[in-house]
Amino acid sequence: MNLKTKASILALWALVGSGALVAGTDSIPAAGGDILITPIMHGSVQVEFGDTVIYVDPWSRGDYSGAPKADLILVTDIHGDHLDAEAIAGLSQEGTEVVVSATVAEELGSGTVIANGESKEFAGVLVEAMPMYNLKRGPEEGKLFHDKGRGNGYIVTLGEKKIYFAGDTACTPEMEALTDIDVAFVPMNLPYTMPPEEAAECVAAFKPAIVYPYHYRGSDLEVFKAGLAGVPEVEVRIREWYPGS
Numbered sequence: 001m002n003l004k005t006k007a008s009i010l011a012l013w014a015l016v017g018s019g020a021l022v023a024g025t026d027s028i029p030a031a032g033g034d035i036l037i038t039p040i041m042h043g044s045v046q047v048e049f050g051d052t053v054i055y056v057d058p059w060s061r062g063d064y065s066g067a068p069k070a071d072l073i074l075v076t077d078i079h080g081d082h083l084d085a086e087a088i089a090g091l092s093q094e095g096t097e098v099v100v101s102a103t104v105a106e107e108l109g110s111g112t113v114i115a116n117g118e119s120k121e122f123a124g125v126l127v128e129a130m131p132m133y134n135l136k137r138g139p140e141e142g143k144l145f146h147d148k149g150r151g152n153g154y155i156v157t158l159g160e161k162k163i164y165f166a167g168d169t170a171c172t173p174e175m176e177a178l179t180d181i182d183v184a185f186v187p188m189n190l191p192y193t194m195p196p197e198e199a200a201e202c203v204a205a206f207k208p209a210i211v212y213p214y215h216y217r218g219s220d221l222e223v224f225k226a227g228l229a230g231v232p233e234v235e236v237r238i239r240e241w242y243p244g245s
Helices: 003-018 085-091 102-108 196-206 221-227
Strands: 026-030 033-041 044-049 052-056 072-074 097-100 119-122 125-130 153-158 161-165 183-187 210-214
Touching: 033 210, 044 153, 052 153, 072 125, 097 102, 183 196, 196 210, 196 221
Parallel strands: 052 072, 072 097, 161 183, 183 210
Antiparallel strands: 026 033, 033 044, 044 052, 119 125, 125 153, 153 161
16 A cells, blocks of 8 residues: 555544535425435435435445335446446436436446436436546546547536536536536545545635545545635535444
8 A cells, every 4th residue: 555545544543533525315405395415435426306216326335224116327437337237227216217328328228318518307307417537537548538438427406406427527618617516426536536625626616515535545535625614605514424434
């Protein structure tokens, strides 16, 4: 373990010890009722609004015991921590809509395709697909971990609130240009997405009312919080995405 990795792990444990990593479900007021947001694991999120249940990137490593069946499942990418056919099947019921990019549909063998920039209604919910991609980071020279157009981030509108799930992405121009986002889920882990300081700069550009860092294993969340300390418009919510670790 190198010193940088060890320092990041110690920083996370310090947050746990201070009580800053909160587990459980958050309630966000919206028109027509509260939106309930439950962190599951890594990039997996459960969202409930009225009778509608949404999962983003369900992953079998998360705890779904007693979880309600899905009306809508959103999958961002082909990597195994986002595309998990077993988890999707376990949460699906008759009528569940599984929304994916074309590349994810090829891997999964099913799903309803939406492309970057498109907006459609699924299970009574307006969903917009956003680009998610790397600008410079990849497994080797000339290759990126995530190519533009391969996967989708998503903006979901519930009770007049716009919720943005960024997926695996760097700080793209499309993210910086977002407006009127009420809740954002932003990744920050290297080498696959971006470091916390870059994530903070991006969030400062589009200023969601609430931001949740997620997909953050190994990252120093204090760096992210510090990067937004001078942006009072943004509430940073640190939550537990790695229970038991």
